Amino acid sequence: MSKAWKDYQEKNKDRFLEEMLDLLRIPSVSAKSEHKDDMQRCADAVKNSLLAAGADKAEVMQTDGHPVVYGEKIIDPSKPTVLVYGHYDVQPPEPLELWHSGPFEPVIKDGKIYARGSADDKGQFYMHVKALEIMAKTNSMTTNMKFLIEGEEEVGSPNLAKFVSAHKELLKTDVILISDSSLLSMENPSLDIGMRGLSYIQVEVTGANRDLHSGTYGGAVANPITILAKMIAGIHDKKNHISIPGFYDDVAVPTKEERKLLKKAPYDEEEYKKDLGVEELWGEKGFTTYERTGIRPTLEINGIWGGYTGEGAKTVLPSKAYAKISARLVPNQSSHKITEILLDYFKSVAPPTVTVKAELHHGGEPYMTPIDSKGYLAAAKALKTTFKKKPIPVRGGGSIPICSILEKELGVKIIFMGFGLDNDNLHSPNEKFNLENYYKGIETIPYFHKFFAEEG
Amino acid sequence: MSKAWKDYQEKNKDRFLEEMLDLLRIPSVSAKSEHKDDMQRCADAVKNSLLAAGADKAEVMQTDGHPVVYGEKIIDPSKPTVLVYGHYDVQPPEPLELWHSGPFEPVIKDGKIYARGSADDKGQFYMHVKALEIMAKTNSMTTNMKFLIEGEEEVGSPNLAKFVSAHKELLKTDVILISDSSLLSMENPSLDIGMRGLSYIQVEVTGANRDLHSGTYGGAVANPITILAKMIAGIHDKKNHISIPGFYDDVAVPTKEERKLLKKAPYDEEEYKKDLGVEELWGEKGFTTYERTGIRPTLEINGIWGGYTGEGAKTVLPSKAYAKISARLVPNQSSHKITEILLDYFKSVAPPTVTVKAELHHGGEPYMTPIDSKGYLAAAKALKTTFKKKPIPVRGGGSIPICSILEKELGVKIIFMGFGLDNDNLHSPNEKFNLENYYKGIETIPYFHKFFAEEG
Numbered sequence: 001m002s003k004a005w006k007d008y009q010e011k012n013k014d015r016f017l018e019e020m021l022d023l024l025r026i027p028s029v030s031a032k033s034e035h036k037d038d039m040q041r042c043a044d045a046v047k048n049s050l051l052a053a054g055a056d057k058a059e060v061m062q063t064d065g066h067p068v069v070y071g072e073k074i075i076d077p078s079k080p081t082v083l084v085y086g087h088y089d090v091q092p093p094e095p096l097e098l099w100h101s102g103p104f105e106p107v108i109k110d111g112k113i114y115a116r117g118s119a120d121d122k123g124q125f126y127m128h129v130k131a132l133e134i135m136a137k138t139n140s141m142t143t144n145m146k147f148l149i150e151g152e153e154e155v156g157s158p159n160l161a162k163f164v165s166a167h168k169e170l171l172k173t174d175v176i177l178i179s180d181s182s183l184l185s186m187e188n189p190s191l192d193i194g195m196r197g198l199s200y201i202q203v204e205v206t207g208a209n210r211d212l213h214s215g216t217y218g219g220a221v222a223n224p225i226t227i228l229a230k231m232i233a234g235i236h237d238k239k240n241h242i243s244i245p246g247f248y249d250d251v252a253v254p255t256k257e258e259r260k261l262l263k264k265a266p267y268d269e270e271e272y273k274k275d276l277g278v279e280e281l282w283g284e285k286g287f288t289t290y291e292r293t294g295i296r297p298t299l300e301i302n303g304i305w306g307g308y309t310g311e312g313a314k315t316v317l318p319s320k321a322y323a324k325i326s327a328r329l330v331p332n333q334s335s336h337k338i339t340e341i342l343l344d345y346f347k348s349v350a351p352p353t354v355t356v357k358a359e360l361h362h363g364g365e366p367y368m369t370p371i372d373s374k375g376y377l378a379a380a381k382a383l384k385t386t387f388k389k390k391p392i393p394v395r396g397g398g399s400i401p402i403c404s405i406l407e408k409e410l411g412v413k414i415i416f417m418g419f420g421l422d423n424d425n426l427h428s429p430n431e432k433f434n435l436e437n438y439y440k441g442i443e444t445i446p447y448f449h450k451f452f453a454e455e456g
Numbered sequence: 457m458s459k460a461w462k463d464y465q466e467k468n469k470d471r472f473l474e475e476m477l478d479l480l481r482i483p484s485v486s487a488k489s490e491h492k493d494d495m496q497r498c499a500d501a502v503k504n505s506l507l508a509a510g511a512d513k514a515e516v517m518q519t520d521g522h523p524v525v526y527g528e529k530i531i532d533p534s535k536p537t538v539l540v541y542g543h544y545d546v547q548p549p550e551p552l553e554l555w556h557s558g559p560f561e562p563v564i565k566d567g568k569i570y571a572r573g574s575a576d577d578k579g580q581f582y583m584h585v586k587a588l589e590i591m592a593k594t595n596s597m598t599t600n601m602k603f604l605i606e607g608e609e610e611v612g613s614p615n616l617a618k619f620v621s622a623h624k625e626l627l628k629t630d631v632i633l634i635s636d637s638s639l640l641s642m643e644n645p646s647l648d649i650g651m652r653g654l655s656y657i658q659v660e661v662t663g664a665n666r667d668l669h670s671g672t673y674g675g676a677v678a679n680p681i682t683i684l685a686k687m688i689a690g691i692h693d694k695k696n697h698i699s700i701p702g703f704y705d706d707v708a709v710p711t712k713e714e715r716k717l718l719k720k721a722p723y724d725e726e727e728y729k730k731d732l733g734v735e736e737l738w739g740e741k742g743f744t745t746y747e748r749t750g751i752r753p754t755l756e757i758n759g760i761w762g763g764y765t766g767e768g769a770k771t772v773l774p775s776k777a778y779a780k781i782s783a784r785l786v787p788n789q790s791s792h793k794i795t796e797i798l799l800d801y802f803k804s805v806a807p808p809t810v811t812v813k814a815e816l817h818h819g820g821e822p823y824m825t826p827i828d829s830k831g832y833l834a835a836a837k838a839l840k841t842t843f844k845k846k847p848i849p850v851r852g853g854g855s856i857p858i859c860s861i862l863e864k865e866l867g868v869k870i871i872f873m874g875f876g877l878d879n880d881n882l883h884s885p886n887e888k889f890n891l892e893n894y895y896k897g898i899e900t901i902p903y904f905h906k907f908f909a910e911e912g
Contacts, residue, residue, distance in 0.1 A: 091772075210732075212732075215749075217749065222737075223757055226689075226691075232689075276664040281678075282809040292675040302764055302769070303770070304765070307757065312611055315758055316884065427772045
């Protein structure tokens with residue numbers, strides 16, 4: 001069987017790439033309303049790709065937001081079913097001036113596919129579409145396959161919970177498989193065993209009712225930028241702990257074993273700093289880099305703006321200043337509770353010289369998956385087969401807000417089998433996905449189905 | 457004479473307005489390179505308006521930046537000469553979405569002229585052009601008149617010092633007259649006796665060498681927005697004093713008399729707050745509002761930006777954050793020294809997790825004019841004639857960076873006879889200039905020349 005898979009992939013590898021590049025050419029930016037038509041176009045393209053790969057059926061299903069693509073190939077209802085979750089939407093490409101090539105004009109350079117969405121997540125979910133094709137066309141499917149490819153992951157999946165709840169029977173599965181994360185490296189394969197939760201808020205600080213001349217009014221009326229800066233300065237103490245009251249209340253203290261496990265991941269601090277171009281790392285005192293990005297919650301300012309930001313100088317005292325702020329959460333924090341704590345903080349520290357509006361953008365709960373489930377064991381075996389090395393379980397720093405809801409609604413565990421790398425520039429200019437990783441993923445996925453069927 | 461002036465103005469008032477509106481239609485934004493051609497076009501229009509008003513000569517003179525317009529009407533070299541300084545450049549109009557009508561499509565509404573530059577300074581220097589016309593056309597000039605209308609005031613006059621130094625003979629004068637400031641109100645005419653100096657800098661904070669995924673890297677590498685916010689939070693203490701070491705070292709302590717004089721200005725705190733739409737004012741403890749905006753130095757953040765500032769959410773950990781920051785200076789602070797102190801502060805408080813670039817945009821020294829000079833007395837008499845009330849001397853909060861250089865190079869005092877109002881929305885959306893103020897200015901200026909000639 002493995003030879004037939006390999007031969008089929010080898011024979012079709014150029015087409016497998018070209019098809020994925022076509023998908024990358026559609027600017028499916030879910031955050032921006034101007035891309036509404038592109039979202040529909042992208043959903044249609046995903047649907048068609050599933051049908052072409054051999055799915056029995058595939059359809060674009062409307063939601064209150066961007067559509068969901070559902071597809072399936074049922075070989076035998078008595079066999080185990082694997083539901084692949086992925087997303088066809090991408091992060092906004094800005095700042096555009098930092099891209100070396102157009103974000104939606106994929107370029108292959110030094111074995112890397114440069115485009116927005118190449119790794120997150122078009123390139124990764126498409127590996128599953130091609131794995132379906134390989135197994136279907138070589139008559140070697142070992143499980144039923146379902147696909148749930150959504151268009152709102154990057155904006156917090158606001159409509160997916162309702163969709164899943166309304167289609168439980170359709171989505172019924174034995175395991176959920178997601179490729180939307182990274183490997184430690186090609187030499188050190190790994191499997192994520194957790195995703196952090198998210199609370200993403202926006203804060204608006206208003207001083208005077210209009211922009212003012214900074215000479216005429218400066219010093220006599222509050223500057224919302226100055227006030228916002230003070231609020232932000234107050235969220236971390238000198239040890240870079242988050243100093244908002246209650247923030248750490250529900251954080252699960254890692255066991256010695258968990259900390260030991262995290263230390264297994266190979267880590268070269270000098271290499272890490274060199275890659276980022278920094279002299280010194282920053283972070284919460286008392287924790288290692290992997291702990292900071294894996295088992296500890298964080299609070300980052302994702303954007304700030306106010307006043308004059310153009311060329312040259314303008315002596316304005318602005319009326320408003322804004323910030324986009326997000327916390328990454330770990331077990332047993334609740335996104336709902338942390339959101340309230342964050343909104344309260346920004347409202348309560350505001351002096352009476354300004355007014356503050358703080359609102360939730362979106363959130364999601366942290367998620368953990370056990371390392372002894374059938375799915376995890378199948379994934380570990382699959383990676384060992386193609387990477388010739390047992391994968392290390394690691395805690396991912398990112399978030400897939402819908403995870404806890406998927407598990408709750410469908411009653412099964414989620415397996416994170418990502419094939420990206422940390423330096424793929426996700427959410428940043430020059431996002432890339434290594435060709436090698438793309439092909440390795442396609443090669444590995446059929447083994448997951450094989451081993452999962454055997455475990456079952 | 458006064459009847460002839462009045463009759464001429466009355467007969468031509470509609471044209472006086474139309475001509476000014478034509479000037480406002482040219483988007484002469486000096487800060488933005490895309491308006492280079494508009495700047496030249498505006499300079500040509502100013503030159504032509506001077507010739508049409510009766511100037512003997514007028515010309516557009518090139519500098520290393522935007523051109524200067526010079527014009528003159530010499531009636532008798534033995535008579536005193538008044539040099540009018542003004543500027544035809546304007547502040548950038550952003551944020552455009554807050555304008556009720558186009559910034560360069562002047563609209564008259566409720567007796568107010570809405571357009572960028574209406575009060576600052578096209579509408580104000582044009583009063584002098586029309587005053588020239590009135591006196592020239594009624595054969596009643598009492599002084600020689602010179603005009604120096606520059607195109608770089610809003611960007612700190614980087615090329616004017618060199619120009620003035622190179623044309624001392626051409627610009628030779630007995631007094632410099634500037635209308636680029638405000639009256640307390642139409643009921644309480646006032647004359648500015650000081651302008652604050654300026655140090656305008658830009659700060660760039662860099663963390664990692666590229667934008668990062670806030671889930672993968674957040675908590676492990678410095679966020680430049682967080683660091684910049686901490687830097688900004690550190691510039692004011694709890695009493696809103698500026699806490700940067702050395703900032704107040706050279707500030708002249710106001711005498712009891714000066715503070716008493718400032719109290720003469722009518723001030724209704726409730727009205728002031730209501731106009732600005734704030735519950736509480738903000739400012740340095742121990743000083744009144746007029747002291748804060750007049751005799752005390754201030755430090756304002758004019759703009760801040762970094763990360764994602766678009767619609768929706770993006771979970772990015774940005775590589776860079778920026779701020780535009782300016783200090784208003786009072787005697788005896790030196791712009792050069794304060795600029796060094798500011799640049800040093802931002803560089804020295806930077807932790808080793810980031811790199812900081814801090815650079816000067818532009819600066820200018822504070823300026824004071826005595827209240828017993830011939831020019832001041834002539835201006836006070838002129839205002840008393842048309843407003844029927846003796847003007848109050850006040851300390852202006854704004855800056856005209858070139859003042860100290862003009863006085864030094866030309867060896868004469870500057871008189872600030874502005875006809876705007878504090879609520880003209882200078883540097884803000886919906887800048888306006890009241891029609892009443894425009895016409896009152898045109899009516900008042902000829903008296904200045906008359907009284908100045910008599911004093912001489």
